C-alpha cells in the first residue's frame with residue numbers, strides 16, 4: 001500500500017480547477033477539495049474575490065491559487081489552463097461550475113443575444129474547457145471532470161427555459177465526452193442540484209411564494225446549502241468514483257422523485 005492512500009476520498013496532491021469558486025457551490029467544492037489535500041485553482045471574473053478565497057484556503061493550511069477568467073471568453077480559458085499548468089505542473093480535476101442566466105421568461109420572448117449568452121457561457125465554455133484541460137489530464141494518466149447541471153435540465157419550465165436547455169445539454173456533453181475520453185482515463189460526470197441557497201438562486205429561495213411550496217414538495221423539507229453539493233463532488237473526483245462516468249447525480253432533497261400523488 002506504500003505510496004497509495006487507503007482513503008477512497010483522498011485528493012492529496014491532485015490539481016483541481018474550479019470555475020465560479022469565489023462564491024456559492026463552487027466555493028464549497030473548492031474548500032472541501034482543499035481539505036482533502038487537493039491543490040485548487042480559485043477562478044471567477046473577479047480577481048480580488050478569488051484572491052480572498054485562495055488566501056482563506058491557504059490560511060487554513062490548504063494549497064490554492066487565484067486565476068481570474070470569464071468562462072464565456074475562450075482566450076481567458078486558455079490562460080486559465082496555461083497558468084494552472086505553469087503554477088501546479090498539470091491538471092487532474094476540472095469542475096465546470098460557473099454559469100449565467102440573464103433571462104427570466106417564456107422562450108417565446110427570448111432574444112438571440114440572451115440565448116447566445118446562455119449557450120456560450122454555460123455549454124460552449126464547458127466544451128472549450130474540456131478540450132483545453134483533457135489533454136493535460138491525459139498526459140498524467142487520466143483525471144475527472146464534473147459539470148454543474150441542474151434539475152431544471154431534467155424537466156420543462158415556463159420561466160427559465162433557455163437556462164434549462166443549457167443544463168440538459170451539459171448532461172449530454174458529459175456523456176459524449178465520457179465516451180470520447182474514457183480510453184484516456186478521464187471520467188466526466190454531472191451533478192444536478194435542486195435549489196441551493198446562493199446568490200444565483202436568491203430570486204427563488206428568498207421569495208416565500210416560491211420557496212415555501214418547493215420546500216413542501218421536497219421530501220427532506222428544506223432547500224440545499226452549498227455544502228450539500230460538495231460531498232458528491234469529492235466522490236466523483238476521487239478514487240471512490242473511479243468506475244463512474246457519463247452519469248448525472250441528482251442532489252435535490254427528493255423534490256424530483258415525489259409524484260405529488
Ligand SMILES: NC(=O)c1ccc[n+]([C@@H]2O[C@H](COP(=O)([O-])OP(=O)(O)OC[C@H]3O[C@@H](n4cnc5c(N)ncnc54)[C@H](OP(=O)(O)O)[C@@H]3O)[C@@H](O)[C@H]2O)c1
Pocket residue numbers: 019020021022023024025026043044045046049069070071072097098099100121148149150151192193194195196197198199200201
Ligand atoms: N443555486 C442553485 O439553486 C443552483 C441549482 C442548480 C444548479 N446550479 C448551478 O450551480 C452552479 C453554481 O451556481 P451558484 O448557485 O453557486 O452561483 P453563485 O453563488 O452565484 O456563484 C457563481 C460563481 O460563478 C462566478 N461567475 C459568474 N459568471 C461567471 C463567468 N461568466 N465567468 C466566470 N465566473 C463566473 C461568480 O463570480 P463572479 O461573479 O465574480 O464572476 C461566482 O464565483 C451554476 O452552474 C448553476 O447553474 C445552481
